[in-house]
Amino acid sequence: MTAVASPLTTTLEVRGVSVRFGGVIAVADVTFTAHTAEVLGVMGPNGAGKTTLFNVISGVQRPTSGEVSLGGSRLTGRGVEDVAALGVTRTFQTPVMFWGLTVRESVEVALAAREFGGTYPPAPWRELLRCGFGTPGRRRENAVLRECADAILTGAGIAAMAGRATESLAFGEERLLEMARALAVSPNVLLLDEPLSALNPDEIEAVLTSIRSARASGVAVLLVEHAVGELLAVADRVVVLDHGRKIAEGSPQAVAADPLVIDAYIGDELE
Amino acid sequence: MYGRFGLVLLALVAVLVWFLPSYYTGLLTQIGLYALVTIGLNMFMGYAGQVSLGQAAFVGIGAYTSAALAVKGHVTPWLGLIAGALVAALVAYVLSFIALRLRENLLALATLALGIVINVVFNEWEFIGGSSGFKDIPGFALGAFTFDQRAYAILAWALVALGIWFAGNVVRSSFGRALIAISAGELGAQTLGVESERLKRQTFVLSAVYAGVAGAVYASSFSYIDPSSFSFLLSVNFVLMSVIGGIRSLWGAVIGAAVVVALGQVLQNVVPLVLPSARGDFQQFFLGVILIAMLILLPRGITSRLREARA
Numbered sequence: 034m035t036a037v038a039s040p041l042t043t044t045l046e047v048r049g050v051s052v053r054f055g056g057v058i059a060v061a062d063v064t065f066t067a068h069t070a071e072v073l074g075v076m077g078p079n080g081a082g083k084t085t086l087f088n089v090i091s092g093v094q095r096p097t098s099g100e101v102s103l104g105g106s107r108l109t110g111r112g113v114e115d116v117a118a119l120g121v122t123r124t125f126q127t128p129v130m131f132w133g134l135t136v137r138e139s140v141e142v143a144l145a146a147r148e149f150g151g152t153y154p155p156a157p158w159r160e161l162l163r164c165g166f167g168t169p170g171r172r173r174e175n176a177v178l179r180e181c182a183d184a185i186l187t188g189a190g191i192a193a194m195a196g197r198a199t200e201s202l203a204f205g206e207e208r209l210l211e212m213a214r215a216l217a218v219s220p221n222v223l224l225l226d227e228p229l230s231a232l233n234p235d236e237i238e239a240v241l242t243s244i245r246s247a248r249a250s251g252v253a254v255l256l257v258e259h260a261v262g263e264l265l266a267v268a269d270r271v272v273v274l275d276h277g278r279k280i281a282e283g284s285p286q287a288v289a290a291d292p293l294v295i296d297a298y299i300g301d302e303l304e
Numbered sequence: 305m306y307g308r309f310g311l312v313l314l315a316l317v318a319v320l321v322w323f324l325p326s327y328y329t330g331l332l333t334q335i336g337l338y339a340l341v342t343i344g345l346n347m348f349m350g351y352a353g354q355v356s357l358g359q360a361a362f363v364g365i366g367a368y369t370s371a372a373l374a375v376k377g378h379v380t381p382w383l384g385l386i387a388g389a390l391v392a393a394l395v396a397y398v399l400s401f402i403a404l405r406l407r408e409n410l411l412a413l414a415t416l417a418l419g420i421v422i423n424v425v426f427n428e429w430e431f432i433g434g435s436s437g438f439k440d441i442p443g444f445a446l447g448a449f450t451f452d453q454r455a456y457a458i459l460a461w462a463l464v465a466l467g468i469w470f471a472g473n474v475v476r477s478s479f480g481r482a483l484i485a486i487s488a489g490e491l492g493a494q495t496l497g498v499e500s501e502r503l504k505r506q507t508f509v510l511s512a513v514y515a516g517v518a519g520a521v522y523a524s525s526f527s528y529i530d531p532s533s534f535s536f537l538l539s540v541n542f543v544l545m546s547v548i549g550g551i552r553s554l555w556g557a558v559i560g561a562a563v564v565v566a567l568g569q570v571l572q573n574v575v576p577l578v579l580p581s582a583r584g585d586f587q588q589f590f591l592g593v594i595l596i597a598m599l600i601l602l603p604r605g606i607t608s609r610l611r612e613a614r615a
């Protein structure tokens with residue numbers, strides 16, 4: 034790693050975001066920023082609003098009020114694909130697999146979007162015709178995609194899975210693939226929703242390695258994780274939510290010692 | 305591989321037509337045209353994971369466009385075929401802006417409504433013959449040679465070969481992989497930048513092109529069309545062919561078309577023996593029963609069982 038200290042650059046800004054589902058306020062007036070090349074931990078007991086917050090950032094859920102922007106341009110109001118094209122991608126609490134594709138092909142789906150400037154298919158129709166007629170240009174691109182996919186799978190430590198059908202993966206393998214897929218689009222912001230849950234120690238190590246190397250390459254990683262020990266160990270800063278509100282923000286040490294945070298977690302266990 | 309498969313079938317048909325009685329040659333043409341429609345439908349249903357209960361409307365649009373141009377404007381059916389495909393594509397394109405926003409079961413309803421509306425248009429629009437349709441539609445010709453039954457069978461299967469080659473390339477390309485991704489996990493694919501609505505739209509339009517081409521050939525080969533040729537029941541039959549062959553299979557489209565046409569023939573001959581008072585509707589009833597049985601016994605189609613047997 035080069036030791037050049039780069040100044041903190043704000044990339045993602047969440048300003049006054051609230052989400053209301055009928056009578057439930059899932060996210061209440063949450064404001065924070067994320068910087069390039071950092072891991073921002075997002076903590077909070079079950080039902081605190083973490084997933085809902087990720088849904089808002091990734092364009093899945095419209096906030097009731099507030100807005101999210103990336104490098105100054107507004108994300109709120111855009112569709113999921115457009116948010117992705119601007120460099121924000123995510124994984125899901127329950128991995129989403131592309132059944133019918135192999136592991137390598139799943140990664141190729143992500144790479145194709147990146148290849149065409151963020152979204153796939155690109156400009157209407159031409160791509161369909163190129164694929165249908167199997168033009169030599171398209172075939173060369175396919176070969177390149179395949180090589181890139183293999184490189185990404187190797188980087189994620191799952192090269193051995195490349196040819197397997199996604200239907201055959203175990204839960205932990207699904208998580209690793211979903212992570213590799215998300216990294217394949219070269220995101221600026223990566224939202225990881227409980228990426229360590231139900232993983233074995235080797236898999237946890239693989240995910241943590243991927244997170245660190247994403248950070249090293251400048252990605253802002255937002256990490257929701259119930260394994261508090263791992264989260265505090267890998268995060269540079271932490272935001273804590275409880276009942277939709279942000280109750281703390283700061284370094285992992287400061288947050289871990291914060292009485293409000295301890296209360297929220299203990300209160301949760303007593304409930 | 306699909307390309308070679310298509311050529312083998314084409315060669316087979318080109319030989320068979322010299323030995324088959326003309327009635328069976330006509331059936332071969334019908335199977336080919338249905339297979340073409342079903343290949344398109346399978347891309348939309350099997351790969352993109354959508355539903356269409358309105359493919360007959362696109363077949364009808366292709367048929368009527370080509371027939372109207374030929375009868376009213378003396379335009380050669382070769383151009384009519386291209387025009388039919390384009391008009392079907394245009395209608396699908398416009399409809400897609402409404403329909404593809406809808407959830408799956410609503411999309412089924414929207415395409416069903418399209419089929420009904422288009423049929424009303426065929427019935428009511430006097431310029432295109434109203435309820436009596438078009439008669440004496442000019443046939444295809446190459447130079448001085450006007451197409452006969454054999455030539456239509458060969459044309460239909462040449463189009464199947466072309467259609468399955470193109471579709472085979474699509475489904476094994478980035479485009480096809482993106483289709484499979486959205487059908488399995490739409491949101492997951494979207495968060496990677498996959499434009500699911502655009503993908504579905506283009507696939508829907510492509511399926512309409514396949515149907516429109518089949519319709520144009522149908523019109524000239526039968527030389528007669530009326531609105532009842534493109535009813536809702538035909539759309540249901542396409543879904544039946546698709547499901548019987550296996551919706552995520554291009555070979556399945558051909559098998560499904562052949563099985564449904566063959567079953568129709570069998571029912572036509574057997575039902576009157578068992579139920580002398582039964583009319584044409586009973587065939588549809590039995591096809592429906594067979595569909596339900598298929599869904600229970602072979603939910604992923606005949607080709608899925610073949611694949612399992614090979615594996």
Ligand SMILES: Nc1ncnc2c1ncn2[C@@H]1O[C@H](COP(=O)(O)OP(=O)(O)O)[C@@H](O)[C@H]1O
Nearest residue numbers: 054057059077078079080081082083084085086
């Ligand atoms: N789609 C929804 N409709 C209604 N309520 C929801 C919906 N999604 C989440 N909630 C509610 O919002 C709150 C926050 O949920 P969530 O964001 O999933 O929390 P977390 O991920 O922190 O466990 C919970 O009370 C949950 O029941």
Ligand SMILES: [Mg+2]
Nearest residue numbers: 083084085126
């Ligand atoms: Mg959650």
